[in-house]
Amino acid sequence: MKKLRVILRWVWRSILVVLVILVAFILEENIRGRISLARYKTEFRVKGEKLTLEELNLPKPPKEGNGADSLLKAASELIAHKQEWPLARLGVSARKMVGPGEALVLFRRERMIDPTKPWTTNAPPELEWADLEKEMAEAGPILQRARTALRQTVIFEVSHEVLQLRTPPHYEPLRNLARWFYSSAVLNLHQGKLDAAIDDLEALNSLGRCFRGDSLIISELVRYAVDGIGFETAWAILQAPDLNETQLQRLDGLLNSDGILLDLVRAAETERATIQLTFDASRRSVYGPHLFEPPDLRDYVEYWMWRAAWFEQDKLNSLRTTQAVINCARVAAQARSFTEGRSQARLKDRGLKPWFAGRNRLPFLSSFFGSEDQIGMVSKAAQVETQREMNRAVVALKRYQLKHGTLPSDLAAVIPELLPEPPTDYMDGKPLRYKLNGKDSFVLYSVGKDCVDDGGDASQPGENTSFWMWWGRDAVWPQAASER
Numbered sequence: 001m002k003k004l005r006v007i008l009r010w011v012w013r014s015i016l017v018v019l020v021i022l023v024a025f026i027l028e029e030n031i032r033g034r035i036s037l038a039r040y041k042t043e044f045r046v047k048g049e050k051l052t053l054e055e056l057n058l059p060k061p062p063k064e065g066n067g068a069d070s071l072l073k074a075a076s077e078l079i080a081h082k083q084e085w086p087l088a089r090l091g092v093s094a095r096k097m098v099g100p101g102e103a104l105v106l107f108r109r110e111r112m113i114d115p116t117k118p119w120t121t122n123a124p125p126e127l128e129w130a131d132l133e134k135e136m137a138e139a140g141p142i143l144q145r146a147r148t149a150l151r152q153t154v155i156f157e158v159s160h161e162v163l164q165l166r167t168p169p170h171y172e173p174l175r176n177l178a179r180w181f182y183s184s185a186v187l188n189l190h191q192g193k194l195d196a197a198i199d200d201l202e203a204l205n206s207l208g209r210c211f212r213g214d215s216l217i218i219s220e221l222v223r224y225a226v227d228g229i230g231f232e233t234a235w236a237i238l239q240a241p242d243l244n245e246t247q248l249q250r251l252d253g254l255l256n257s258d259g260i261l262l263d264l265v266r267a268a269e270t271e272r273a274t275i276q277l278t279f280d281a282s283r284r285s286v287y288g289p290h291l292f293e294p295p296d297l298r299d300y301v302e303y304w305m306w307r308a309a310w311f312e313q314d315k316l317n318s319l320r321t322t323q324a325v326i327n328c329a330r331v332a333a334q335a336r337s338f339t340e341g342r343s344q345a346r347l348k349d350r351g352l353k354p355w356f357a358g359r360n361r362l363p364f365l366s367s368f369f370g371s372e373d374q375i376g377m378v379s380k381a382a383q384v385e386t387q388r389e390m391n392r393a394v395v396a397l398k399r400y401q402l403k404h405g406t407l408p409s410d411l412a413a414v415i416p417e418l419l420p421e422p423p424t425d426y427m428d429g430k431p432l433r434y435k436l437n438g439k440d441s442f443v444l445y446s447v448g449k450d451c452v453d454d455g456g457d458a459s460q461p462g463e464n465t466s467f468w469m470w471w472g473r474d475a476v477w478p479q480a481a482s483e484r
Contacts, residue, residue, distance in 0.1 A: 026309040033312030040316055049323075053160055053273045056266075058215050060155070067152030068170075071210070074146040075173035078139060078180055085135040092132060094186045094236035095478070097467040101443075101458030102481035105239045107189040132187050143184065146177060147199075150206040155213035160274050168214065171222055178207055178226045185233045189240060197237050198250055204230040205254055212263045215270040217377060220263060224384050227260070231387040238394050239480055248399050255392040257385060261333035261426075264381045265326055272322040279315050325374045329381070337429025338382035339451045342375060379449060382426040383470060386446045390477045393423040393432055393444060409436055427451050427475075446475040 041051065050056050061068060078085070092112065095103040112129050136143075156170050185200035204226060211223040234255060237243070243251075306314065332341025393411065396418040400408050408414060411422055411434045422431035425446045433456060435443040445456045449470055458476035460467065469475050 026305075029309040029313065030311075033310060033314075033316065037312040037316045037319075040319060044319075050269065051273060051276065053270070053277075056215075056269060056273060058160070058270065059213055061157050061213075062153055062155065065152055067149035067154045068156045068210075070152075071146055071149035071154055071177075072156070072170050072173055074142050074149065075170075075177040077142050079173055079176055081139070085139055092183050092186050094182075094189065094232060095239075097469075097478065098481050099467060100460060100472055101469075101476035101478055102467075103235075103478040105236070105480050107186050107236060108239075129187070129190055132183065133191075136184055136187055139180070143180060147203055150203055150210075154206075154210040156210070158214050158216065160216075160270060161277055168216075168219070170210075171219075174207060174210060175222060175225065178204060178229050181207065182229045182233055185236065189236055192240075192242075194237065194240055194243060194247055197233070197240075198247060198254070201230060201233045201237060201251075202254055204233060205258075209258065215266050217264070217267045217271050220260075220267045220381070221377065223260075223263075224380050227258075227384045227387070231384075231391065234391040235478065238391065238398065243398060243402075245399065245402060248395050248402070252392060252395045252399075255388050255395065257388060259333075260381045260384050261329055261378070264378065265329045265333065268322060268326045268329060272319065272326070275318050275322065276315065279311070279318065321374065325378065328375050328378045332378055332382060332426070335429050336385075336424045336426055338379055338426060339428045341378055341382075379427075383449070383475075385426040386424075386432075386475070389423040389426070389432060390444060390446070392419070393434070394477065396423075397442065397444075406439065407436055407442055410434060428453075433474075441479060443479075444477040448473060448475040 044051060092106075094105070094107050096106055097103050112132065156168065158168050181200045181203045185197045185204075188194075188197040188200065208223045208226040208230065211219040211226070234251065237251065327344045328341040330341070331344045332338050335341070393414075396411075396414040397407060399418050400414050411419075411431065415422060424430075425432045427449070428447050428451050430447075433443075433445050433447075433453070435456060437443050443456045445458070447453045450473070452473075454473040456476055457474050458469075458472040460471045461473070469478060
């Protein structure tokens with residue numbers, strides 16, 4: 001019995017020692033995080049960084065002359081009629097990538113659907129151009145109201161304080177509206193109405209700019225999708241054989257850089273401020289970092305350990321991760337080079353790491369994903385800017401050909417008469433690469449997502465049955481493929 005009491009005494013002493021060590025460890029981690037976070041914020045203030053929504057002074061929707069409500073109402077009406085007008089909603093196609101750097105020009109076909117080539121469109125096989133024309137005529141008044149609204153300033157009311165709790169309601173209606181404008185452009189091109197197709201491209205440009213007032217990263221991503229539709233629309237317009245100088249000049253004006261990288265900086269700064277609000281909300285939550293989702297026992301234990309020991313460290317890690325994205329976007333915008341931006345955003349900035357951070361997600365419970373995952377957004381923004389530069393370069397080539405009867409041997413021939421400076425490849429900051437390929441053909445390309453020049457090689461690694469410009473070793477502006 002005496003031996004048992006001795007054993008129990010040692011057990012209790014061991015438990016007490018473990019608890020003391022655990023409490024000391026938690027206190028040390030907590031204090032270390034508080035000191036490091038305060039020091040980092042002080043450095044931010046010295047550099048002029050703005051960490052709160054109040055300091056950012058985000059634009060407020062104007063009380064008068066704001067077309068946001070009218071635009072959202074028109075876009076929502078189109079969704080309400082989705083069963084009556086399926087073709088424009090599903091999205092017709094102006095082109096189809098059929099190989100590396102090759103695309104079929106689909107709007108030239110007499111029939112919208114070719115039974116022998118089922119890739120022609122996403123639409124059901126029984127529909128024809130006349131069906132699309134009918135839908136566009138019926139939806140015409142709604143689309144006109146949307147165009148009128150886009151001529152005004154459009155800034156939507158976005159509550160950044162509750163950003164994590166719901167998606168802004170204008171996202172889906174506006175994405176659907178972009179498909180309508182694209183379908184309208186395809187129909188206009190099929191009917192030879194080039195000016196009307198350029199009007200559709202102008203509407204798409206204005207629609208994309210509607211998201212910049214949100215100052216949110218997710219809004220920028222939606223904007224990139226809309227701009228991708230605009231790129232396809234501009235590509236299709238440039239396949240029209242009868243473009244004149246006036247129309248080409250108008251296209252050139254629509255394809256100027258839209259400051260997408262700078263807008264991403266603003267969105268990332270806003271994200272940094274809202275993330276801090278989310279951290280504070282998660283600390284007040286009884287359910288842990290998931291806010292409203294009841295955790296299991298393991299989640300609950302992890303949460304209270306995180307809250308006691310690593311809350312400030314996780315908050316600091318979030319600041320550093322977001323700052324890496326901001327630094328990348330800032331440098332990329334200034335240098336017009338994603339390569340330069342990426343070099344400024346390595347993880348070496350994240351110097352504070354708990355001793356077991358490499359094997360456990362617990363210390364970084366809310367900021368577990370690293371900046372390398374988010375820097376892909378900067379790459380996407382650079383791709384969007386590069387696409388605009390590509391189309392603008394092709395406009396200059398078309399204008400040169402219209403004037404001289406032949407394509408130039410190099411892009412220097414269009415500068416400064418048709419372009420003020422060489423078109424930029426925003427992936428590496430150098431001019432876009434151009435090679436004459438016969439009398440009426442050329443190769444225009446970017447170094448692509450890997451930022452390595454492969455000499456205009458549009459092939460995609462591995463075996464592929466579908467193709468996309470940015471999947472190639474180099475991103476090659478697609479040439480019109482012949483029917484075969």
